[in-house]
Amino acid sequence: MALVKAGVVVLDCAEPEKLAGFYKEFLEGEETDATANRVEIRGADGMRMAFRRDMNATPPSWPRPENALQAHLDFVVDDLDEAERRVVGLGGRPLETKDASGPFEERGYADPAGHSFTLRRVTPTAPKTG
Structure with a gap:
């Protein structure tokens, strides 16, 4: 039996309700839990994310080096x-x-809170022969 059951990506932001709404709509998901300082969602594919209130959160400045990347999300899309x-x-x-x-x-x-992410499309490759 695994000690850790699941992980959740948590982003700090000043307005967790607003940021959760952005990702909930983008991931076609649903809100699964909410408190005064934290909102959690689950995307249609099962990805879990949470958004924690931090009034002093500073958005990353990527690609500029002043405030580093902090965290980065990749989403695979078809189009x-x-x-x-x-x-x-x-x-x-x-x-x-x-x-x-x-x-x-x-x-x-x-x-909307300044966290960077990438939309990535995998280019189909021909199967190896021989």
């Missing part, structure tokens, strides 16, 4: 353009990023 429209429509904003090399297409964004 980058559709996912971008949803993010921007919910109050997120694109971040200036360079094209990444490798088997992924990705775009960087910030949520």
